[in-house]
Amino acid sequence: MALEDLFKVVKERFGAEQSSSAIEKEVEIPQDLLFKCPRCSTVIYNEEFERAMKVCPKCGYHARLTWKERLDMTVDKGSFKELDESLRSLNPIGFPKYEEKVEKLSEQVGMNDAIKTGVCTIRGYRCVIGIMDSHFMMASMGSVVGEKIARAFEYAIEHKLPVVMFTASGGARMQEGIISLMQMAKTSGAVKRHSDAGGLYITVMTDPTTGGVTASFASLGDVILAEPKVLIGFAGRRVIQDTIRQRLPDDFQSAEFQQDCGFVDMIVERGMMRKRISNILKIHGFPKEGTGR
Amino acid sequence: MSKLTACERLEIIRHKDRPTVNDYIPALFTRFMEFHGDRLYGDDAAIIGGIGYLSETPVTVIAQVKGRNLEENKRSNFSMPHPEGYRKALRLARQAEKFHRPVICLVDTPGAFCGIEAEERGQGEAIAKNLAEFMTLKTPVISVVLGEGGSGGALALAVCDELAMLENALYSVISPRGAASILWKDGTKEKEACEVLKITAENLSDFGVCDRIIPEPEGGAHLSKDITADNIYEYLVDAVYRMKNTDIDTLLEQRYHKFRKIGMFTE
Ligand SMILES: [Zn+2]
Numbered sequence: 001m002a003l004e005d006l007f008k009v010v011k012e013r014f015g016a017e018q019s020s021s022a023i024e025k026e027v028e029i030p031q032d033l034l035f036k037c038p039r040c041s042t043v044i045y046n047e048e049f050e051r052a053m054k055v056c057p058k059c060g061y062h063a064r065l066t067w068k069e070r071l072d073m074t075v076d077k078g079s080f081k082e083l084d085e086s087l088r089s090l091n092p093i094g095f096p097k098y099e100e101k102v103e104k105l106s107e108q109v110g111m112n113d114a115i116k117t118g119v120c121t122i123r124g125y126r127c128v129i130g131i132m133d134s135h136f137m138m139a140s141m142g143s144v145v146g147e148k149i150a151r152a153f154e155y156a157i158e159h160k161l162p163v164v165m166f167t168a169s170g171g172a173r174m175q176e177g178i179i180s181l182m183q184m185a186k187t188s189g190a191v192k193r194h195s196d197a198g199g200l201y202i203t204v205m206t207d208p209t210t211g212g213v214t215a216s217f218a219s220l221g222d223v224i225l226a227e228p229k230v231l232i233g234f235a236g237r238r239v240i241q242d243t244i245r246q247r248l249p250d251d252f253q254s255a256e257f258q259q260d261c262g263f264v265d266m267i268v269e270r271g272m273m274r275k276r277i278s279n280i281l282k283i284h285g286f287p288k289e290g291t292g293r
Numbered sequence: 294m295s296k297l298t299a300c301e302r303l304e305i306i307r308h309k310d311r312p313t314v315n316d317y318i319p320a321l322f323t324r325f326m327e328f329h330g331d332r333l334y335g336d337d338a339a340i341i342g343g344i345g346y347l348s349e350t351p352v353t354v355i356a357q358v359k360g361r362n363l364e365e366n367k368r369s370n371f372s373m374p375h376p377e378g379y380r381k382a383l384r385l386a387r388q389a390e391k392f393h394r395p396v397i398c399l400v401d402t403p404g405a406f407c408g409i410e411a412e413e414r415g416q417g418e419a420i421a422k423n424l425a426e427f428m429t430l431k432t433p434v435i436s437v438v439l440g441e442g443g444s445g446g447a448l449a450l451a452v453c454d455e456l457a458m459l460e461n462a463l464y465s466v467i468s469p470r471g472a473a474s475i476l477w478k479d480g481t482k483e484k485e486a487c488e489v490l491k492i493t494a495e496n497l498s499d500f501g502v503c504d505r506i507i508p509e510p511e512g513g514a515h516l517s518k519d520i521t522a523d524n525i526y527e528y529l530v531d532a533v534y535r536m537k538n539t540d541i542d543t544l545l546e547q548r549y550h551k552f553r554k555i556g557m558f559t560e
Contacts, residue, residue, distance in 0.1 A: 084560070092500065092557040093491040143556035150553060172444070172466045174475065177491050178502055181466040182555040184445060185452050188424035189549050196429065212466075214417030215405075215445045220425055234417035234445075235407035243407055253412060261413050 037061050053270045062227045062270055064207050066109075067116045067133040070166055074274055075120035075129065082118040083128075084151050089113055089144045093177035101137070101175070109136045113144035114169070117152040122164070123278035124288040128156040130165040134208070138170030141213055145173075146183025149217060153190035153199075162200035162286060164277055167218040171211020184216035191220045200284050202277060205232050205255065205264065219263070223280055225273070226255035226264045233258075299487040299496075302461040303469065305513040306440040312518040314341060314356040314399050314439070315365070320522035321529065322347055322354060330381060334414060337378030339370045339406070340450075342385040344394065348530050350537070353389035355382045355450060356399035359440065372441075373406035376419035379449050383423050390432045395533050398436040398450040403468065405446030420449040427452035428552070429545060433536035437507070437525060438462040438494075454548050455532055457505040458494035459521070461513055464502070465492040501555060505532075 035049040036042070040059035049056075053073055054063040065073075071080060088106075091098045106112055114136040120129050130152050132139040139145070149165075156163045172180040194201060203221030208231035215234055226232060233253035241248055251257050258264045268276045282288070297305075305311070318325055318341070325345035330336040342355045357374065360366030382398075389396045405416050427434060434453040442451070442464030458464060472486040473479055497503035507524050514521040536544060 086560045088559050090557040090559060093489075093496075095489065143558045147556045147558055174467050174472055174490075176466075176557075178464060178466055178497055178500060179555060179557060181444060181448055182502060182552055184421075184448060185424050185428070185552040186555060188421060189428040189452075189552055192425040192428050193549070195425075212445055215420040215449075216424055217421070219415075219418040219421035233412055234405070234420070235412065239407045240409065240412070244409065248409070252409070261415065263415050263418055 055270050060228060060269075062207065062229065064134050064168070066135060067111060067131040070131045070133075070206075071116070071120075071129075073270070074131075074166075074277070075122055076124065079121040080118050080129070081120070082116065083155060084117060084148050085112070087112060087144045087148060089142055089176070091175075092143065092179045093175075095175040095177070098175045105136050109133065111136060113142070113148075114139040115145045115148050117148045119155075119159075119161070121289055122274060122281065124290055125278050125281035125286050126161060126289055127281060127286075128152050128159075128161050128163045130163070132166060132168040132206075132213075134168045134170075137173065138208075139168045139213075140170050140173035140180070141183050141187075141216075142173035142176040142180045143183065146180075146186050149183075149187045150190040153187075153194040153201075156199055157194050157197045160199070162202065162281055162284065163194065164202045164204065165217065165221070166204045166206055167209045167213055168206045169209060169211065169213035169218075171213060181212065184212050187217040188220060191217050195220075195222070200281070200286075202280055204268075204273065204277070205230060205258075207231055210234070210236065224263065224265050225268050225276065226258065226266075227273075228255060228267050228269060230255045232264070297461070299463060299469075299490070299493050300484045302463060302493060303483075303487055305461045305515075306463065308513060308515045310515040311359075311440060312514050312521060313359040313361055314401065315358065315361060316518050317399065317439070317522055317525065318345075318354065318356065320519070321526050322352070325354065328385060331377045331384055333380055334377045337370075337375050337381060338368050339372050339374040339402075340378035340382055342381055347395075347397065347526075347533060350533055351392075351394050352533070353385050353394045353396045354399070355385055355396065357402045357447075357450065359401050370406060372402045373404060374402065374446060374449075375406050375408075375411050376414040376416050379405075379419040379423050382450060383426055386427060386430055386434070390430050393432060395433040395435065395536060396430070397529060397533075398434065398453065399439055400436055400442050400447045400450050400464075401439040402443045402446045403441055404443035405449070420445050423449040424452050428549060431541050431545065433533065433539075433544060434548070435529065435532050435536070437529070438464050438503075443468060452548075452552070454536055454544055454551070455504045456502065457507050457528055457532070458497065458503045459507050459514060459525070460494060460509040462494055463492045464494075464497055465490050501551075
């Protein structure tokens, strides 16, 4: 799905954003102190919004997170050990200006590519974790994302660990051409090996999980969780709309829609996610380490 | 083999007389019997499946159906499968595994269908499952891209031991038109996008994605369906022979690494 599609979807679903200058005039508070919900337009202090794990207290909108925010609210403090940190993408098809784009984003977002992988404990339960960050090229999957996921599952096989994967993606990374498509097969193959070895794989679908990621490792979890209201689908909304020439209902491809259709096990609010994941790990018989939290 | 641009090849594979699986299946296989349905929801005419003989060897055939005219295309949804098409493919692949038949996938699709019902029935899940399951299918799998290899919709039938492409076939992560509309906000710049994306059989051989290029007659397959079919036949017989003589565990290990090694990065 194209970047602009995704923004459009969010705008369509949550109502177009009013100009922010209107708020500035009304309330004379520096704007960086405030968060305005793109869905219900509620304005709250950023501090309060962050305390609420970036969930709008009024309408329950789950804002997109950076990988670091997700990590901090998910894993036990100090338990995260990153894997394959140094991987950086090349430009396999010689796509115009691709290196520059990656370079620039790396600096802006503070990561080499769109996923962080590592080992951690969640309330004392050890697991391999992957967190995709939509701020990096809409977390599209190219060589680095594919390789890090494949290695994460292979590491999990070797160490007999479960995998928890927070998915978010616009799909395959067009800038890497056919190489990006092959990452779908590569990651799915690694998931299959982990599964055949008896490994537990929990997918947590976050906003937005679409395209080639939905059509590969994201849909292969033994247990598939999703945050409320997030976008989950294969085809882009605009593509479908162009095909059928009619407006799609607002909740189309929402987490709730996917649950109704049978593709999501459980919708879990952000505040409950850590507990849910640890409970699932526990019931599968993994040992609790230390005291956890 | 001819040196044509991606764009010139696009013209060739869009030729109205370009042979389709409806031409190739009778030419490649004897006593082909079509099997219908995914046993879950329905039967998708965008994918034909069944069994027949390749030379003397029983094989399972799974093929995406481009129509030769509007009537056929309406029936086969212009070769854009729904989830039940991919699930039928998987059902027949598992059947092939059980009875030790090699699987031959003929790929020719603009992509998986994008529509409300396709989403409701889990297009993403259906493709994902095929990728995972074909990876460990305990029987040889050979895929041949005949014309268009459209993204995940093609890949769902192309997790295989060997991927062959007809000389003019194209295989891409995104349609050139789609890429053009994202890159330049202009879908008509499809020709430019065609070259940027590196989607010819030759390009894909360089990337280690395509294992064999099957020659077409000078000017394209439509100039001689028979010669093209002979070339495909020759390749398939050879490939099946080689794979049937390879131990299945070795084959599966090679299949995994065929995909596992694809990617370009530094560390
Ligand atoms: Zn709100």
